[in-house]
Amino acid sequence: MGLADNSDFKRTLDAFGMRPADPVRYLSFVGDYLIEEPKSVLAYGLDLFRPVDDNPQAYYSTQYLFVKGALFLNSLYNKLTHNDPHQFRIVFQTALYIFFMDSP
Numbered sequence: 001m002g003l004a005d006n007s008d009f010k011r012t013l014d015a016f017g018m019r020p021a022d023p024v025r026y027l028s029f030v031g032d033y034l035i036e037e038p039k040s041v042l043a044y045g046l047d048l049f050r051p052v053d054d055n056p057q058a059y060y061s062t063q064y065l066f067v068k069g070a071l072f073l074n075s076l077y078n079k080l081t082h083n084d085p086h087q088f089r090i091v092f093q094t095a096l097y098i099f100f101m102d103s104p
Contacts, residue, residue: 038085
């Protein structure tokens with residue numbers, strides 16, 4: 001699955017305090033991102049049902065639903081595997097896109 005990035009994705013990640021782990025932006029694949037202020041698994045679970053507050057970009061998108069779900073799955077994975085809570089793997093968001101977009 002390919003998704004174009006016309007800077008909407010960056011604005012979406014900014015709303016959740018994330019940035020790429022690798023600063024290369026164009027013609028590359030970025031699989032890992034850094035979360036500036038990671039939350040607990042419970043907090044991410046509750047955030048699934050809350051609106052996004054303090055959005056520095058004043059930008060809102062339906063992508064937020066996927067990012068929130070991916071943050072929850074990522075934090076659960078980091079907790080279970082004792083990984084750095086600042087690390088966000090894009091694979092969780094990809095899995096959600098495939099699950100919801102590929103279902104009949």
